[in-house]
Amino acid sequence: MILPRLALRNLLGAGLKTWLNVVVLSFSFVVIIWSQGLYKGMGDQARVAQTDAEFGGGQYWQEKYDPFDPLTLQDAHAAIPESLQTKIEKGEAAPILISQATIYPEGRLQTILMKGIDPAQSVVNLPTRFLDQENEDLPVLIGTRMAKNTGLKIGDTVTVRWRDVQGTFDARDAKIVQIMKTNVPTVDQAQIWVPLDKLQALTRMENEASLVILAQDTREFPQTSGWIHKDMDFLLKDINTLVKTKQVGGSIIYIILLALAMLAIFNTQVLSIFRRRKEMGTLMSLGMTRGKIIQLFTMEGAMHSVLAAVVAAIYGIPLLLSFAKKGWAMPQAMDDYGIALGEVLFPVYGTGLVIGTTVLILLVTTIVSFLPTRKIAKLKPTDALRGKMT
Amino acid sequence: MDNSYLIKTDELVKIFPMGKSKITALNHVNLQFKKAEFSGLVGPSGSGKTTLLNIVGSLDSPTEGSATVMGRKIEDLSHKQGAELRNRHIGFIFQTFNLLPVYTVFENVEFPLLLLGLSAQERKKKVMKALEWVQLADRVKSKPAQLSGGESQRVAIARAVVKEPKIILADEPTANLDAENSHNILRTLEKINRELETTFIFATHDEKVIRYLRRKITLIDGKVARDEVFENPVGKGEGQ
Numbered sequence: 001m002i003l004p005r006l007a008l009r010n011l012l013g014a015g016l017k018t019w020l021n022v023v024v025l026s027f028s029f030v031v032i033i034w035s036q037g038l039y040k041g042m043g044d045q046a047r048v049a050q051t052d053a054e055f056g057g058g059q060y061w062q063e064k065y066d067p068f069d070p071l072t073l074q075d076a077h078a079a080i081p082e083s084l085q086t087k088i089e090k091g092e093a094a095p096i097l098i099s100q101a102t103i104y105p106e107g108r109l110q111t112i113l114m115k116g117i118d119p120a121q122s123v124v125n126l127p128t129r130f131l132d133q134e135n136e137d138l139p140v141l142i143g144t145r146m147a148k149n150t151g152l153k154i155g156d157t158v159t160v161r162w163r164d165v166q167g168t169f170d171a172r173d174a175k176i177v178q179i180m181k182t183n184v185p186t187v188d189q190a191q192i193w194v195p196l197d198k199l200q201a202l203t204r205m206e207n208e209a210s211l212v213i214l215a216q217d218t219r220e221f222p223q224t225s226g227w228i229h230k231d232m233d234f235l236l237k238d239i240n241t242l243v244k245t246k247q248v249g250g251s252i253i254y255i256i257l258l259a260l261a262m263l264a265i266f267n268t269q270v271l272s273i274f275r276r277r278k279e280m281g282t283l284m285s286l287g288m289t290r291g292k293i294i295q296l297f298t299m300e301g302a303m304h305s306v307l308a309a310v311v312a313a314i315y316g317i318p319l320l321l322s323f324a325k326k327g328w329a330m331p332q333a334m335d336d337y338g339i340a341l342g343e344v345l346f347p348v349y350g351t352g353l354v355i356g357t358t359v360l361i362l363l364v365t366t367i368v369s370f371l372p373t374r375k376i377a378k379l380k381p382t383d384a385l386r387g388k389m390t
Numbered sequence: 391m392d393n394s395y396l397i398k399t400d401e402l403v404k405i406f407p408m409g410k411s412k413i414t415a416l417n418h419v420n421l422q423f424k425k426a427e428f429s430g431l432v433g434p435s436g437s438g439k440t441t442l443l444n445i446v447g448s449l450d451s452p453t454e455g456s457a458t459v460m461g462r463k464i465e466d467l468s469h470k471q472g473a474e475l476r477n478r479h480i481g482f483i484f485q486t487f488n489l490l491p492v493y494t495v496f497e498n499v500e501f502p503l504l505l506l507g508l509s510a511q512e513r514k515k516k517v518m519k520a521l522e523w524v525q526l527a528d529r530v531k532s533k534p535a536q537l538s539g540g541e542s543q544r545v546a547i548a549r550a551v552v553k554e555p556k557i558i559l560a561d562e563p564t565a566n567l568d569a570e571n572s573h574n575i576l577r578t579l580e581k582i583n584r585e586l587e588t589t590f591i592f593a594t595h596d597e598k599v600i601r602y603l604r605r606k607i608t609l610i611d612g613k614v615a616r617d618e619v620f621e622n623p624v625g626k627g628e629g630q
């Protein structure tokens with residue numbers, strides 16, 4: 001149909017005003033795609049990091065295990081079931097035993113979790129091989145956050161105190177053999193990693209574990225009594241919710257930007273419908289119906305978004321790509337988000353995001369452009385020709 | 391329905407509500423126009439000339455009575471059917487030219503053909519022909535703002551003529567033009583009338599226009615006061 005062509009001509013004919021609207025709208029385009037891409041990248045990065053370091057391909061939890069309730073930890077251990085044991089022997093799973101403990105760095109008291117892991121495991125990406133030290137009584141691996149909080153350094157010795165299976169206190173000097181740098185706070189903060197067999201012996205929980213991490217390519221999940229399979233959806237739920245919350249919070253900026261652009265376009269439409277009545281009358285005299293004129297004016301307004309998409313592409317693509325490549329350096333405080341974020345965030349712009357944003361903006365612009373045109377529906381040709389509004 | 395008439399009005403009445411009172415702009419008008427007439431409505435300001443043209447052009451509808459144009463009853467046409475009638479069969483020429491400012495001369499003239507859905511090739515042929523009629527073939531790329539009043543009106547004429555309509559309605563086409571431009575345009579319109587057998591109805595005060603008319607209908611207070619026919623109109627003023 002000819003309407004899009006005419007609409008484009010009219011729009012370009014309006015000159016500077018059009019380009020002002022278009023530029024403002026193009027900002028919305030770029031900011032929406034950039035910020036949503038950033039959140040997407042944040043989520044992806046956190047999911048990958050946490051999957052790598054902690055979740056693996058899903059976990060089995062001893063039925064009493066609840067990471068959010070330290071009081072039950074004492075009872076959250078049991079012998080590893082047969083079906084999981086087979087996986088562990090094949091290197092497709094890694095058991096973790098967790099015990100509450102207290103350490104005394106520099107004479108202060110700190111309650112922590114003591115986590116036992118097989119030094120030879122390769123199921124999660126943690127440098128557990130450093131725990132493989134025959135001549136150390138109790139080698140310990142900690143993360144950088146933990147090291148910072150406690151002031152512990154490699155080679156330091158720290159007293160660890162725990163209760164064994166009967167509830168009897170026991171204590172030992174442990175040696176920091178390695179400090180690992182990780183993006184994942186949940187394998188770092190307020191915890192120490194020790195060899196599984198040592199922890200099992202110290203707590204007298206031989207062959208027991210609190211949870212079992214599966215390898216990432218695990219496809220089969222055997223039924224086990226007393227152990228509950230936690231799939232990735234469950235494990236990643238917190239990250240997904242958090243990213244969503246951040247996304248909603250972050251959208252306020254671009255909703256404001258979009259609202260500004262829409263206001264400008266709405267204003268332009270109202271003005272142009274007010275000013276161009278004679279033109280509408282002429283179009284009617286030439287045989288255009290009111291319906292077609294409404295379409296033409298709506299399209300004119302809506303086409304702001306098409307031009308904005310083009311303009312946004314011109315400066316936005318190089319800009320966004322360079323962000324995607326160089327990343328966005330996160331301030332240190334971002335660690336408090338509580339999810340695994342690297343120091344540099346890499347935005348991810350999916351086709352869905354780009355298409356979704358374009359459709360959203362096109363839709364909103366069309367609605368905003370259409371609203372003022374409804375006045376035309378009641379316009380009499382004679383009044384229009386006289387430059388009068390009915 | 392009488393087919394020998396292109397346009398026919400029967401007891402045509404147009405009343406405009408004016409606050410609490412009413413204005414009778416047309417008061418039982420009975421007129422017929424045949425093919426290739428070169429006629430004009432004259433009369434004092436407010437006598438109903440424009441109102442009559444608007445109804446014949448399906449831009450407005452009668453309050454009472456009937457107006458039949460090309461076999462269609464204006465009062466029965468939907469908005470869409472009215473638009474269709476204008477698009478196919480009626481060309482308008484306005485006092486204020488009413489060109490579309492963002493389009494070039496070519497595009498302004500092309501516009502009705504776009505609405506008719508003609509191919510680009512046909513459009514170009516017809517537009518150039520129409521622009522040759524008004525001697526503006528060399529100004530195709532100009533914008534309306536770059537044209538003089540006379541040139542603008544010639545573009546408007548080309549736009550009205552380009553689809554070769556049966557009827558052209560011209561409301562005060564020369565009111566914004568000087569004498570030379572007025573004559574120039576009237577000669578062009580007369581030529582179009584002769585060669586294409588287009589029916590013209592003018593509404594005018596302008597003596598220059600009246601001298602060209604072959605039929606002069608005088609309206610007074612919305613009524614037809616006189617309806618005169620001249621055999622050799624241009625000669626009438628200049629030859630004697």
Ligand SMILES: Nc1ncnc2c1ncn2[C@@H]1O[C@H](COP(=O)(O)OP(=O)(O)OP(=O)(O)O)[C@@H](O)[C@H]1O
Pocket residue numbers: 382406407408413414415433434435436437438439440441442593
């Ligand atoms: N839309 C309208 N609303 C109210 N009154 C109108 C309207 N259009 C025309 N009139 C009135 O109808 C009467 C006839 O108007 P019309 O425009 O047809 O006169 P005209 O003969 O064309 O006059 P002029 O020579 O000044 O152009 C006038 O009294 C005018 O005020």
Ligand SMILES: [Mg+2]
Pocket residue numbers: 439440441561593
């Ligand atoms: Mg008039």
